[in-house]
Amino acid sequence: MELPESATVVEMLPRDGFQRYPHFIPTDEKVEMINALSETGVDEIECTSFTHPKAVPSLRDADEVAARIERHDDVCYRALVPNAVGMERAIEADVDKVNALVVISDAYRQKNQGMSLEENLKEVEAIVELADGTDIEVEAGLGTSFFCPYEGEIPQERTLSVVDRVLEAGVDEVTLATTMGMADPRQVTAMLTALFDHHPDADVGLHLHDTNGMSLANTLAAMQCGVDRFDASVCGLGGGTILPGGLGDVGNTPTEDLANMLRDMGIETNIDFDRLTEVAETVAEQLGLGTPSRTLMGGTREQVLATTDAQPAPKK
Amino acid sequence: MELPESATVVEMLPRDGFQRYPHFIPTDEKVEMINALSETGVDEIECTSFTHPKAVPSLRDADEVAARIERHDDVCYRALVPNAVGMERAIEADVDKVNALVVISDAYRQKNQGMSLEENLKEVEAIVELADGTDIEVEAGLGTSFFCPYEGEIPQERTLSVVDRVLEAGVDEVTLATTMGMADPRQVTAMLTALFDHHPDADVGLHLHDTNGMSLANTLAAMQCGVDRFDASVCGLGGGTILPGGLGDVGNTPTEDLANMLRDMGIETNIDFDRLTEVAETVAEQLGLGTPSRTLMGGTREQVLATTDAQPAPKK
Numbered sequence: 001m002e003l004p005e006s007a008t009v010v011e012m013l014p015r016d017g018f019q020r021y022p023h024f025i026p027t028d029e030k031v032e033m034i035n036a037l038s039e040t041g042v043d044e045i046e047c048t049s050f051t052h053p054k055a056v057p058s059l060r061d062a063d064e065v066a067a068r069i070e071r072h073d074d075v076c077y078r079a080l081v082p083n084a085v086g087m088e089r090a091i092e093a094d095v096d097k098v099n100a101l102v103v104i105s106d107a108y109r110q111k112n113q114g115m116s117l118e119e120n121l122k123e124v125e126a127i128v129e130l131a132d133g134t135d136i137e138v139e140a141g142l143g144t145s146f147f148c149p150y151e152g153e154i155p156q157e158r159t160l161s162v163v164d165r166v167l168e169a170g171v172d173e174v175t176l177a178t179t180m181g182m183a184d185p186r187q188v189t190a191m192l193t194a195l196f197d198h199h200p201d202a203d204v205g206l207h208l209h210d211t212n213g214m215s216l217a218n219t220l221a222a223m224q225c226g227v228d229r230f231d232a233s234v235c236g237l238g239g240g241t242i243l244p245g246g247l248g249d250v251g252n253t254p255t256e257d258l259a260n261m262l263r264d265m266g267i268e269t270n271i272d273f274d275r276l277t278e279v280a281e282t283v284a285e286q287l288g289l290g291t292p293s294r295t296l297m298g299g300t301r302e303q304v305l306a307t308t309d310a311q312p313a314p315k316k
Numbered sequence: 317m318e319l320p321e322s323a324t325v326v327e328m329l330p331r332d333g334f335q336r337y338p339h340f341i342p343t344d345e346k347v348e349m350i351n352a353l354s355e356t357g358v359d360e361i362e363c364t365s366f367t368h369p370k371a372v373p374s375l376r377d378a379d380e381v382a383a384r385i386e387r388h389d390d391v392c393y394r395a396l397v398p399n400a401v402g403m404e405r406a407i408e409a410d411v412d413k414v415n416a417l418v419v420i421s422d423a424y425r426q427k428n429q430g431m432s433l434e435e436n437l438k439e440v441e442a443i444v445e446l447a448d449g450t451d452i453e454v455e456a457g458l459g460t461s462f463f464c465p466y467e468g469e470i471p472q473e474r475t476l477s478v479v480d481r482v483l484e485a486g487v488d489e490v491t492l493a494t495t496m497g498m499a500d501p502r503q504v505t506a507m508l509t510a511l512f513d514h515h516p517d518a519d520v521g522l523h524l525h526d527t528n529g530m531s532l533a534n535t536l537a538a539m540q541c542g543v544d545r546f547d548a549s550v551c552g553l554g555g556g557t558i559l560p561g562g563l564g565d566v567g568n569t570p571t572e573d574l575a576n577m578l579r580d581m582g583i584e585t586n587i588d589f590d591r592l593t594e595v596a597e598t599v600a601e602q603l604g605l606g607t608p609s610r611t612l613m614g615g616t617r618e619q620v621l622a623t624t625d626a627q628p629a630p631k632k
Contacts, residue, residue, distance in 0.1 A: 001505045001537070107626075147617065150626045182617050184580035185536050189317045211620070212580070213573050213610035216533040220501050221317070250615065257529050264500035264528075294529035299566065301463065301498050304527070310423075310466045 004228035006268035009259065010205070011042040012252055013283065014065070015049050015080050017237030019058050021287065027061045027068070029286065034069045036279045037234065041271040042255065044076040046099060046231075050086035056241060066093035074270070080141070082113060084126035091130060097137040099175070100127045102166060104159050105148030108179070112143075112242050121165050128170045139173045140166035141207060146191065147182035149243060156191055163195055163202075173203035175231065178218070179240055181209030181250060185221035192225035205229035208253045210236065215253040216261055223267070232258040234280045235292040254293035256280045260300050320544035322584035324359045325575065326521070328568055329599065330381070331362040331396050333553030335374050337603065343377045343384070345602065350385045352595045353550065357587040358571065360392040362415060362547075366402035372557060382409035390586070396457070398429060400442035407446060413453040415491070416443045418482060420475050421464030424495070427558050428459075437481050444486045455489045456482035457523060462507065463498035465559060472507055479511055479518075489519035491547065494534070495556055497527030497566060501537035508541035521545035524569050526552065531569040532577055539583070548574045550596045551608040570609035572596045576616050 014034050018025055030048075037045055047069060053060035062079065071077055078097035081087045090098050102120050103109035109120060124140060131138050144151075145159045163174055176191065188206075195204060206222045208215040208230070219230060231252065238252035259271045277295055284292060291297045298307065330350050334341055346364075353361055363385060369376035378395065387393055394413035397403045406414045418436050419425035425436060440456060447454050460467075461475045479490055492507065504522075511520060522538045524531040524546070535546060549568035575587045596612055599605070607613045614623065 001502065001540070003502070147620075149620050149624045152617070152621055152626060180620060181615070182620060184577060186317065186319070186581040211610065211613075211615040212576060212617075213615060214532055214577055214580075216530055217536045217577065220533045220536055224317070250610070250613065260528060261500060261530055261533065264530075265502040294527065294566070297527075297566065299497070299527040299529060301468070301528075304463075304465050304496060304498060305468055308465045310468065 001224065003223050003265065003267060004226070006228065007223070007262055008043045008229040009255065009269050009271060010044040010046065010229065010231045011037050011255055012046050012207070012231050012233040012238055013037065013235070015046040015059065016239070016252060017233045017235070019049060019056050020239045020241055021058060021237065024058055027064050030061070030065050031068045033283060033286070034065070036282065038070065038072045038075050040276040040279055041269065042075070043270060044078055044097065046078050046080060047095070049080035049082070050089040050093070051080070051082050063089060063093055066095060078139070081127060083123040084130060087127040087130045091134055091136065095136060097139060098127065098131070099139050099141040100124045100171065101141050101143060102162060103143040104154055104162055105144040105151045107150035108144045108148045108242070111150070112240070117162070121169065124166055124171065125169045137172045139175055140171040141175045141177055142166070143177045143240070144179045145176040146178050146187055147180050149180050156194060159191060160194055160198065163199065167199060167202060173205065175205040175207050175229070177207035178209045180243065181211030181215065183208070183218050184214055185217045188218045188221045189225060192222060192227060196226060203229070205231065207231035209239065209251060210253050211250040216257065219253065219258065219261070230258060234276070235284050235287070235289050235296070237287070237289065237292070254280070254295065256295035257293050260295050264301070317540065319539050319581070319583060320542070322544065323539070323578055324545040325571060325585050325587060326360040326362065326545065326547045327353050327358040327571055328362050328523070328547050328549040328554055329353065329551070331365050331375070332555070332568060333549045333551070335365060335372050336555045336557055337374060337553065340374055343380050346377070346381050347384045349599060349602070350381070352598065354386065354388045354391050356592040356595055357585065358391070359586060360394055360413065362394050362396060363411070365396035365398070366405040366409070367396070367398050379405060379409055382411060394455070397443060399439040400446060403443040403446045407450055407452065411452060413455060414443065414447070415455050415457040416440045416487065417457050417459060418478055419459040420470055420478055421460040421467045423466035424460050424464045424558070427466070428556070433478070437485065440482055440487065441485045453488045455491055456487040457491045457493055458482070459493050459556070460495045461492040462494050462503055463496050465496050472510060475507060476510055476514065479515065483515060483518060489521065491521040491523050491545070493523035494525045496559065497525030497531065499524070499534055500528075500530055501533045504534045504537045505541060508538060508543060512542060519545070521547065523547035525555065525567065526569050527566040532573065535569065535574065535577070546574060550592070551600050551603070551605050551612070553603070553605065553608070570596070570611065572611035573609050576611050580617070
């Protein structure tokens with residue numbers, strides 16, 4: 001099994017998690033949680049979204065959050081930008097990277113952003129142009145890359161044609177997002193294989209929701225295709241603001257469960273696992289999330305051994 | 317990605333699920349649930365365990381259950397047997413297959429069965445001998461094949477040496493069990509690769525618990541090694557009777573989530589998915605389990621599309 005030696009972990013709690021949380025989280029609490037996340041060893045943190053406050057009221061304090069967080073040199077602080085207006089705010093806020101959102105599904109994009117694909121891609125071009133001459137990197141985050149709750153399965157060529165377009169537009173990296181959490185490992189493998197066939201040097205990441213429970217299996221499939229950058233959210237909190245029913249509440253891959261799998265598999269990350277678990281526990285308590293991940297339920301090797309007071313047998 | 321074209325699904329609810337359930341499930345209910353499972357298209361059902369009633373009181377009605385269930389020609393009805401005494405009862409009950417339990421970890425086996433490895437293997441030899449001349453197939457189910465809650469990680473060569481021994485003893489198939497649900501995909505791949513190197517024609521299955529949330533990822537890894545037989549339990553119910561804390565309560569891979577992944581991936585099974593989901597819903601209600609699987613939470617493609625009244629886009 002061919003696997004990367006190390007992986008980059010991108011923490012999505014402050015944007016993907018907070019945006020759908022049913023109550024406005026006070027700015028002080030947001031800043032405190034982001035500061036705590038900065039000390040866990042995650043490589044990047046998506047801190048907020050520079051969206052119109054009426055579109056995503058839960059993140060209406062984006063500028064203040066970006067201004068107040070403590071920044072560590074070894075963490076990349078990024079923000080979602082849906083358009084050129086958002087990009088101007090991101091430049092003002094001096095973030096390290098932006099996630100320029102492109103939604104593949106027409107039905108989802110119309111409901112979410114009220115734009116055609118061409119309008120969406122024009123915004124990406126404008127964002128890249130605005131980034132030019134700054135130090136800000138641009139990632140294109142491709143929503144509904146695999147499945148749309150309104151359109152069903154997204155044909156591979158539609159996603160790949162958008163990948164072509166954003167790379168042409170000059171983005172630094174591309175992230176395929178499941179949005180609804182309905183991808184399966186065969187689909188992920190097929191999509192990534194075709195993508196790397198066309199763009200062998202592209203910097204490709206994956207943003208996995210876990211509605212169908214396959215996000216770690218999809219992570220494994222993606223790593224075998226050469227992907228080594230994964231979005232995740234502490235406690236698994238996350239989900240599109242317009243997802244139907246309560247389905248979006250299943251959220252993202254929990255960062256602590258992703259980190260646990262990578263660690264068990266011997267794939268290096270910068271994560272301090274104990275510190276990350278502490279932050280996850282605090283977040284779960286502050287936001288009333290119960291035990292939203294396997295790690296918080298006690299599902300790691302150390303936790304099991306601690307329960308039995310056992311010492312691990314010496315490794316061969 | 318090399319994957320099998322089809323997979324065999326073994327339903328463990330009546331044995332692995334019922335054995336740890338906190339209350340005795342009346343025999344009538346057990347029989348009714350097994351009869352319902354017989355109509356879901358699962359290939360095999362582990363109906364009960366012929367264990368001493370004092371050791372596993374929740375399955376003290378094993379003989380009556382085996383006598384009363386309706387048997388379908390296309391379903392293999394099997395039972396766990398911990399020893400030759402259990403095998404005699406299994407022959408009396410006329411099951412199609414037995415799961416002869418061998419625990420790899422000394423600490424776990426001593427607590428669970430009070431036997432040394434050699435004593436355990438002698439029971440397997442006696443079970444195979446008793447099966448000789450009957451139509452009963454013998455599977456060796458190898459508990460704690462990867463990790464023990466008392467000993468930690470199990471070195472590969474210990475598990476493989478037990479595989480050698482049970483194949484030598486003449487069992488028809490071998491199933492590696494995670495028991496504690498702490499295996500990771502790299503470990504599963506390494507173990508199975510080594511196993512097939514030594515025994516390329518062995519009939520090997522996997523019995524995955526999901527404490528760490530990696531059971532579907534481990535399933536994917538195992539399929540890539542050529543494994544196409546998986547144990548699972550409706551609603552994920554299951555767990556060793558002596559597992560520490562509440563950790564065992566995470567249970568097995570839910571059969572409906574396994575079936576959903578196989579279906580999404582285009583790997584054939586005999587399962588009627590709607591029928592299986594109905595049974596899972598009934599079991600969840602009867603046993604008060606809430607929504608114990610992603611499928612019961614609405615996490616399948618059809619369920620998402622039904623929520624939005626959407627018709628799936630035509631597949632390319």
